Amino acid sequence: xxxxxxxxxxxxxxxxxxxxxxxxxxxxxxxxxxxxxxxxxxxxxxxxxxxxxxxxxxxxxxxxxxxxxxxxxxxxxxxxxxxxxxxxxxxxxxxxxxxxxxxxxxxxxxxxxxxxxxxxxxxxxxxxxxxxxxxxxxxxxxxxxxxxxxxxxxxxxxxxxxxxxxxxxxxxxxxxxxxxxxxxxxxxxxxxxxxxxxxxxxxxxxxxxxxxxxxxxxxxxxxxxxxxxxxxxxxxxxxxxxxxxxxxxxxxxxxxxxxxxxxxxxxxxxxxxxxxxxxxxxxxxxxxxxxxxxxxxxxxxxxxxxxxxxxxxxxxxxxxxx
Ligand SMILES: [Zn+2]
Numbered sequence: 627x628x629x630x631x632x633x634x635x636x637x638x639x640x641x642x643x644x645x646x647x648x649x650x651x652x653x654x655x656x657x658x659x660x661x662x663x664x665x666x667x668x669x670x671x672x673x674x675x676x677x678x679x680x681x682x683x684x685x686x687x688x689x690x691x692x693x694x695x696x697x698x699x700x701x702x703x704x705x706x707x708x709x710x711x712x713x714x715x716x717x718x719x720x721x722x723x724x725x726x727x728x729x730x731x732x733x734x735x736x737x738x739x740x741x742x743x744x745x746x747x748x749x750x751x752x753x754x755x756x757x758x759x760x761x762x763x764x765x766x767x768x769x770x771x772x773x774x775x776x777x778x779x780x781x782x783x784x785x786x787x788x789x790x791x792x793x794x795x796x797x798x799x800x801x802x803x804x805x806x807x808x809x810x811x812x813x814x815x816x817x818x819x820x821x822x823x824x825x826x827x828x829x830x831x832x833x834x835x836x837x838x839x840x841x842x843x844x845x846x847x848x849x850x851x852x853x854x855x856x857x858x859x860x861x862x863x864x865x866x867x868x869x870x871x872x873x874x875x876x877x878x879x880x881x882x883x884x885x886x887x888x889x890x891x892x893x894x895x896x897x898x899x900x901x902x903x904x905x906x907x908x909x910x911x912x913x914x915x916x917x918x919x920x921x922x923x924x925x926x927x928x929x930x931x932x933x934x935x936x937x938x939x940x941x942x943x944x945x946x947x948x
Contacts, residue, residue: 634917635729642921648720656715657689657702663925664702664932674698675705707754707934709941717741719928721748725755726923729916731889731908750943756904757940758931759911768813769838774845774854775879776826779890779902781805804899808886808906811837812878818913820882820906826850833857844874885909 634640648656661670672682674693682691692699703711711718724740725732738748781804786792809829812818819836823829827850834857837843845851847864854860861874870877886909890897897905915923 640919642919643723643924645720645723648716648723651716653714653716656719659719660702660715660928660932663929664706666929672700672702675700703932705936707758707931707937707940709936713741713743713747713751717743718751719924721751722755722924722927722931723920725752726920726927728893729912730885731893731905731912733893746944750940753901753904754937754940755927755931756908757937758927758934760904760907761930761934762914763817763819763907763910766817766819766836767838768811768816768819768836769841770816771814772837772841772843773812773814773876773879774809774829774833774837774843774851775876775883776807776809776823776829776848776850777883777887778805778807779886779897780899806902808883808902810879810882810906810910812882812913813841814878818878818882818910820886820903820910822903822906827853830854830857844876846876882909882913885913 651659658670661672665671665673667673668680671680672684672691673680674682674691674696676698677693677696679693679695681694683694684691690699690701703709708718713721720741721737724737728736732752734745734749734752737743737752738745741748781801807823807826807829808820809823809826809832810818810820811833821829821832823832826848829850830853833843833854837858839857841858843854843858843860845854845860845862847862851860851862861872863871863874863876886906889905889909894905915926918926
């Protein structure tokens with residue numbers, strides 16, 4: 627009998643960073659790391675975010691810099707998604723490690739307990755990490771073979787206790803109107819790009835923007851995908867008959883949804899509404915990088931966060947909400 631290969635996440639290659647390492651490294655080393663992620667082209671030497679000057683006074687006691695050209699004072703996180711951070715650099719790095727380690731997502735409550743930080747802090751931090759992850763997907767175009775599929779999330783209607791009181795939840799009048807459709811376009815061996823629409827069929831114009839016209843598209847038998855034939859070489863698979871037939875399949879898109887569903891059911895319990903987009907993007911990032919070590923993943927997220935501008939949605943979130 628052929629021995630099945632070890633699951634990637636169980637292999638030593640998948641583990642290249644741990645919380646133990648993060649805290650052993652200490653605050654100074656963690657700070658150095660964030661500096662080199664922020665300013666990779668100068669190997670961690672400060673660059674003024676206001677004027678671009680590479681010459682700055684170092685104020686090591688406060689971990690700040692002052693630009694020699696324009697006098698602007700800044701820190702390693704100024705102007706990035708981590709601007710005005712209050713966490714220590716080790717805690718920030720530990721949060722990123724915890725976050726990438728959760729294959730089906732990590733709840734803010736868990737981060738708050740694991741790092742002993744306020745729930746509010748953990749909540750905003752997790753959303754900032756999702757925002758940094760989403761950067762990678764922003765301008766991506768897909769080519770080659772692209773699988774397309776949709777699945778509905780949110781808007782659950784709890785059935786009434788007594789059978790005679792129950793209504794047909796398939797009818798639009800008996801729904802909450804909060805149900806949303808996540809559509810994913812997934813290039814085989816490439817990226818997964820999710821987006822949110824009301825109904826699956828609304829997705830075709832978006833596919834036009836993100837999938838190269840020479841790509842081959844695979845979709846299921848749902849009539850919402852009939853319009854794809856006009857734009858692309860389109861293969862269809864009838865799931866009531868088979869999951870794979872004549873080379874047509876959407877299994878990669880399905881495995882994306884199985885991860886997103888596990889995130890919903892197993893971690894967040896409810897991920898609808900305005901944040902569905904953020905979680906859908908996170909699931910795509912996790913799919914895209916699932917074969918990389920957790921150390922690589924942590925550096926990708928930390929690097930993307932340090933290259934992201936201050937978050938419009940999440941900067942000072944609780945101050946505004948209060
Ligand atoms: Zn300057």
